[in-house]
Amino acid sequence: xENKILQINNLSVDFLSDDISTNAVKDFSIYINxxxxxxxxxxxxxxxxxxxxxxxxxxxxxxxxxxGDIKFQNQDILNLDENELSSLRWSQISLVKQKALxxxxxxxxxxxxxxxxxxxxxxxxxTDAIERCNYLMDLVEIDRTYLNNYPHELSGGxxxxxxxxxxxxxxxxxxxxxxxxxxLDVVVEKEIILKILDLKSQLGFSILFIxxxxxxxxxxxxxxxxxxxxxxxxxxxxxxxKSGGNDEYTKKLINSIPQVSNDNQAKTDNNTxxxxxxxxxxxxxNLNSSLFSSDKIHAIDGISFNIYKNEILxxxxxxxxxxxxISKVLTKLIDFNGGKILFDGKNITKILNNKDLLKYRKKxxxxxxxxxxxxxxxxxxxxxxxxxxxxHQSYSNYSKVERDVIIKKQIIAILEEVDxxxxxxxxxxxxxxxxxxxxxxxxxxxALLVRPDLLIADEPTSMLDMSIRMDILDLLKNLxxxxxxxxxxxxxxxxxxxxxxxxxxxxxxxxxNESGDTSEIIxxxxxxxxxLLMNSCQSDWIKNRS
Amino acid sequence: xxxxxxxxxxxxxxxxxGIIIVGSFIIIALxxxxxxxxxxxxxxxxLLEPSFSHLFGTTGxxxxxxxxxIAGARATLFIGFGxxxxxxxxxxxxxxxxGYFGKRIDNILSLLINIFLLMPGLPLMVIIAAWLPxxxxxxxGVLVFTGWAWNARVLRSQVLSLREIDYVNxxxxxxxxxxxxxxxxxxxxxxxxxxxxxIGATVYSxxxxxxxxxxxxxxxxxxxxxxxxxxxxxxxxxxxxxWWTFVPTGLGIALVSFGLTLINxxxxxxxxxxxxxxxxxKTRLSTLYDRNGSTPVAKDxxxx
Numbered sequence: 001x002e003n004k005i006l007q008i009n010n011l012s013v014d015f016l017s018d019d020i021s022t023n024a025v026k027d028f029s030i031y032i033n034x035x036x037x038x039x040x041x042x043x044x045x046x047x048x049x050x051x052x053x054x055x056x057x058x059x060x061x062x063x064x065x066x067x068g069d070i071k072f073q074n075q076d077i078l079n080l081d082e083n084e085l086s087s088l089r090w091s092q093i094s095l096v097k098q099k100a101l102x103x104x105x106x107x108x109x110x111x112x113x114x115x116x117x118x119x120x121x122x123x124x125x126x127t128d129a130i131e132r133c134n135y136l137m138d139l140v141e142i143d144r145t146y147l148n149n150y151p152h153e154l155s156g157g158x159x160x161x162x163x164x165x166x167x168x169x170x171x172x173x174x175x176x177x178x179x180x181x182x183x184l185d186v187v188v189e190k191e192i193i194l195k196i197l198d199l200k201s202q203l204g205f206s207i208l209f210i211x212x213x214x215x216x217x218x219x220x221x222x223x224x225x226x227x228x229x230x231x232x233x234x235x236x237x238x239x240x241x242k243s244g245g246n247d248e249y250t251k252k253l254i255n256s257i258p259q260v261s262n263d264n265q266a267k268t269d270n271n272t273x274x275x276x277x278x279x280x281x282x283x284x285x286n287l288n289s290s291l292f293s294s295d296k297i298h299a300i301d302g303i304s305f306n307i308y309k310n311e312i313l314x315x316x317x318x319x320x321x322x323x324x325x326i327s328k329v330l331t332k333l334i335d336f337n338g339g340k341i342l343f344d345g346k347n348i349t350k351i352l353n354n355k356d357l358l359k360y361r362k363k364x365x366x367x368x369x370x371x372x373x374x375x376x377x378x379x380x381x382x383x384x385x386x387x388x389x390x391x392h393q394s395y396s397n398y399s400k401v402e403r404d405v406i407i408k409k410q411i412i413a414i415l416e417e418v419d420x421x422x423x424x425x426x427x428x429x430x431x432x433x434x435x436x437x438x439x440x441x442x443x444x445x446x447a448l449l450v451r452p453d454l455l456i457a458d459e460p461t462s463m464l465d466m467s468i469r470m471d472i473l474d475l476l477k478n479l480x481x482x483x484x485x486x487x488x489x490x491x492x493x494x495x496x497x498x499x500x501x502x503x504x505x506x507x508x509x510x511x512x513n514e515s516g517d518t519s520e521i522i523x524x525x526x527x528x529x530x531x532l533l534m535n536s537c538q539s540d541w542i543k544n545r546s
Numbered sequence: 547x548x549x550x551x552x553x554x555x556x557x558x559x560x561x562x563x564g565i566i567i568v569g570s571f572i573i574i575a576l577x578x579x580x581x582x583x584x585x586x587x588x589x590x591x592x593l594l595e596p597s598f599s600h601l602f603g604t605t606g607x608x609x610x611x612x613x614x615x616i617a618g619a620r621a622t623l624f625i626g627f628g629x630x631x632x633x634x635x636x637x638x639x640x641x642x643x644x645g646y647f648g649k650r651i652d653n654i655l656s657l658l659i660n661i662f663l664l665m666p667g668l669p670l671m672v673i674i675a676a677w678l679p680x681x682x683x684x685x686x687g688v689l690v691f692t693g694w695a696w697n698a699r700v701l702r703s704q705v706l707s708l709r710e711i712d713y714v715n716x717x718x719x720x721x722x723x724x725x726x727x728x729x730x731x732x733x734x735x736x737x738x739x740x741x742x743x744x745i746g747a748t749v750y751s752x753x754x755x756x757x758x759x760x761x762x763x764x765x766x767x768x769x770x771x772x773x774x775x776x777x778x779x780x781x782x783x784x785x786x787x788x789w790w791t792f793v794p795t796g797l798g799i800a801l802v803s804f805g806l807t808l809i810n811x812x813x814x815x816x817x818x819x820x821x822x823x824x825x826x827x828k829t830r831l832s833t834l835y836d837r838n839g840s841t842p843v844a845k846d847x848x849x850x
Contacts, residue, residue: 014847015823016823016826016827016830016831017823017826053841054841057840057841058840058841059841060820060841061820061823061824061826061827061835061837062823062824062826062827063841064827064831064841064842064843064844064847065841065842065843065844065845066843066844066845066847066848067845078843079843082836082839082840085840331715331719333715333718333719354723357721358721361719361720361721362721364719365719365720366715366716366719368712368715368716369712370712373711373712373713374712374713374715374716375713375716376713376717376731376734376735377735378734378735379730387717387720387722388720388721391720391721391722392720392721443716446716446720447719447720450720450721
């Protein structure tokens with residue numbers, strides 16, 4: 001017990017409801033040593049956040065802790081009363097959450113938010129408090145002048161640093177980080193983690209780091225626990241986990257981490273013809289447009305590239321690089337301000353009437369990032385998949401009954417094609433009855449039913465659990481070969497783009513940084529930014545950097 | 547909400563009580579007047595106290611209060627639900643068009659909505675009601691004209707946020723027409739808000755309509771709850787102490803509004819499961835659970 005700062009034994013947490021109670025966490029036991037980074041990995045719904053909230057006793061209704069004990073420095077958190085708990089929270093255990101913007105009060109200056117936190121636990125004079133603010137800002141390496149700013153005036157990375165500064169304000173012994181970097185770009189994410197590790201060695205605290213990204217945590221954690229369906233299935237040192245762990249599930253997770261490698265490149269056909277030509281594309285968003293002035297953002301700033309027939313083109317960039325704007329422009333969801341887009345040699349800005357637009361929609365389809373949001377929760381799979389057929393095919397010669405039989409046949413065929421078997425059992429399912437991977441397959445089926453020439457895939461795997469991402473990527477790859485369509489694969493993850501695509505384009509701030517054959521870019525990246533991106537997705541990124 | 551939303555509403559005890567109250571009033575309003583030939587007929591001495599021959603007594607004009615209350619329910623509920631429906635329908639159409647198409651269309655429609663929101667509702671309502679020929683449809687028109695903007699604004703903001711969700715974009719990309727996207731993809735998702743708006747608008751319509759008629763701005767020959775109250779004051783009910791001429795009508799209005807508000811609470815609990823789960827914990831853990839406190843620890847929950 002000497003060296004252990006937190007010990008959780010047989011923790012069980014239930015979500016109560018009138019009829020059925022769900023067991024969110026079951027017999028969960030871990031301990032965390034002083035000065036240790038403990039990584040807790042699990043897919044969405046595995047119960048990792050429930051564990052965090054139970055430790056702080058901030059799990060909202062209907063959560064109830066039904067068994068176990070949580071010992072923090074020899075006192076059982078489960079036996080403390082409200083006053084003891086509130087003096088424990090933050091001064092001993094603090095929490096850094098995923099979305100910094102939600103953790104900060106938008107109406108308060110940074111300075112006041114830090115002082116508020118300190119004053120909740122200590123009596124402190126204003127000069128001392130400001131002194132402490134300055135010290136904290138120095139720790140997280142943000143200029144002191146930002147103390148007088150509001151959260152929205154800071155970038156995402158800076159906001160997360162401020163949240164970390166607030167978490168450090170009372171010098172806690174344990175900091176729980178619940179996906180602190182998930183909302184950040186890969187490069188910024190790595191900077192923040194290096195900063196956290198640096199602070200840990202300076203100040204000496206323990207970290208419980210919660211994430212769904214095994215690749216990330218293996219880089220810097222001392223020990224790693226793997227959660228599945230509310231239970232701890234694997235627990236070992238990071239080294240052991242990296243080499244395969246002790247459980248089948250860990251192995252599956254390890255194998256599903258895409259690596260930047262040159263093995264699986266399909267060779268590019270040299271004699272393919274151009275499907276879509278994007279020439280000097282511009283898209284400007286007006287911000288705060290008022291009568292007298294308007295701030296403009298150049299989301300896409302003069303981009304030119306071609307999409308060839310029968311290829312997978314990877315478009316890699318961080319958030320804000322303009323990649324999602326490109327997908328919206330190409331699908332004609334929004335207009336663009338300058339340049340030209342030629343599809344099959346025809347200028348798509350000249351599409352004015354609904355009939356031509358429908359023809360274009362038949363050629364260009366898209367699948368979305370959020371598999372849950374891209375299906376309407378009140379409609380069945382059958383409804384979702386019957387719409388594209390009814391819109392794009394004519395059944396005027398058939399009776400309604402005949403028509404329904406034909407449609408059903410087509411839907412079953414496409415469901416089998418996207419590996420949803422037995423297809424009949426999926427026909428009348430609602431989105432909430434399916435897993436994330438299954439939902440993404442249904443959206444893919446919906447796009448394919450239109451029989452497009454170009455499929456735009458906007459981060460199709462980033463919201464999915466690690467273990468099924470590879471399956472979806474493989475499915476895309478196989479379908480591309482089988483159907484001979486072109487795919488524009490948009491992602492922030494250069495590793496998966498390397499795995500999937502024949503050619504790569506790296507975007508930054510609305511401009512093309514580097515483009516070329518994937519194998520060429522992997523072996524010989526010319527641009528520093530591309531190198532940085534590639535380094536960030538290696539599991540041993542920490543060693544490469546230092 | 548899934549497809550069994552109506553079952554979930556029925557299973558919620560607040561909503562169920564509300565539905566029973568409002569439902570029984572609707573049934574009374576539908577079939578009740580069949581049993582009374584003319585509620586305006588002179589039946590007995592004016593201002594008789596409630597008795598077995600006249601359950602709720604008689605009015606200052608010698609009419610049966612029971613018959614008038616029931617006949618009034620029909621007219622009042624018809625106008626109430628009717629204008630509630632029209633207010634929401636009008637608001638839904640304007641709000642959806644503004645929120646869905648955005649840009650210039652939104653600017654113009656939002657301007658229109660704002661103008662209507664800024665107009666002082668009550669004086670306008672009184673003036674228009676006094677200017678139009680008295681009658682139920684005039685009152686309905688006045689209520690819709692002065693009441694639609696608020697709903698349009700609320701529903702517009704909901705459409706605006708649903709418009710950005712991927713399934714709407716996905717529907718547009720597969721080639722669905724704008725109208726079908728609104729009707730099949732957006733409106734069903736707003737059902738709980740539309741229902742709540744409808745109920746809110748109905749409560750408002752009943753209140754406003756009774757108020758207008760009480761001021762004598764309705765057709766005073768018709769039997770409605772508002773007119774019942776108008777005649778009660780006209781016949782100096784308070785001075786003569788004949789409480790039975792206005793209490794039944796007043797209770798009717800209060801009960802219907804209460805029932806509708808209960809339904810609204812029920813829908814709120816269903817649309818916001820957190821309210822429901824707080825109640826569940828309260829009943830199952832009693833003292834262990836404190837709404838503002840920490841996560842409860844109940845190690846003997848399953849009787850170990």
